[in-house]
Amino acid sequence: MSHLFEAIDFEENPIYEQIIADIGKQQYSIVEGFFAQEEVHLLRQMLQQRHEEDAFKKAAIGNRVNELIVKSIRGDLILWMDETNANSTEKLFFNKVNDLIAYLNRTCFLGILSKEFHYAIYPEGTFYKRHIDTFQNDDRRKLSFVCYLNEDGWLPENGGELVLYFDENRREVEKVIYPFPGRIVIFESQIIEHEVRPVKTERLSITGWLKTR
Ligand code: OGA
Ligand code: MN
Numbered sequence: 001m002s003h004l005f006e007a008i009d010f011e012e013n014p015i016y017e018q019i020i021a022d023i024g025k026q027q028y029s030i031v032e033g034f035f036a037q038e039e040v041h042l043l044r045q046m047l048q049q050r051h052e053e054d055a056f057k058k059a060a061i062g063n064r065v066n067e068l069i070v071k072s073i074r075g076d077l078i079l080w081m082d083e084t085n086a087n088s089t090e091k092l093f094f095n096k097v098n099d100l101i102a103y104l105n106r107t108c109f110l111g112i113l114s115k116e117f118h119y120a121i122y123p124e125g126t127f128y129k130r131h132i133d134t135f136q137n138d139d140r141r142k143l144s145f146v147c148y149l150n151e152d153g154w155l156p157e158n159g160g161e162l163v164l165y166f167d168e169n170r171r172e173v174e175k176v177i178y179p180f181p182g183r184i185v186i187f188e189s190q191i192i193e194h195e196v197r198p199v200k201t202e203r204l205s206i207t208g209w210l211k212t213r
Contacts, residue, residue, distance in 0.1 A: 016103045019186060023143075028164055028187035030177060035096070035147060040181045042089045044149040047119045047204055050079050075126025076196075078118040081206070093117075093206065097145070101210060110142060110212070117145075117208030122160060128196040130165065133189040133209065140211040141189040148179040149204040160199035164192050179203055 015031060022029035035043065083094050097115065104110045122128075133144045146162065148154075162177040162185060177185055187194070189209060196203075 122203040
């Protein structure tokens, strides 16, 4: 019975449909203005506030159990977000993410059961070498989600491009993506190798994963 109501209530969302189509076709999707200018502003303030609270620690390679500081691979500072203790700005973020997850689960049967997100600051001169987002002992990460919180007017000269790499039987060998504010990038965690090129101006973002099982 409830299924009937769901079918009737279901409203197609063109942005989500675009994401689904893009991922099906090319394993990644870029959406401009997924977060409005004002939302980006609030999230950036939130990131800076958390940073000032000195909650940041050096980003670690590996999962939270086996943490290792390897600055030659990545130099970003991260802070895991806690949905249960989210303030109003972070709730706004999670509401949008949860809405997307609900849509994906309803339309694609992806079976996203959990998620994890962190704030990230790349200080000047830092980078994240080419890598894949799944761990050897844990392949639950299905989709990677990155949202950029830089100031308006971020310039290509500032560096910090996200570069996605594809295998050779594709026409496109790589995709260079600038971290413009409000933009999100979603890609298949188990397939897409990628890197963050050296940043010349502090680069701010939220990165996370939609996970199965
Ligand atoms: C990561 C990552 C990409 C980006 O944190 O694993 O690849 O554009 N981030 O920040
Ligand atoms: Mn990554």
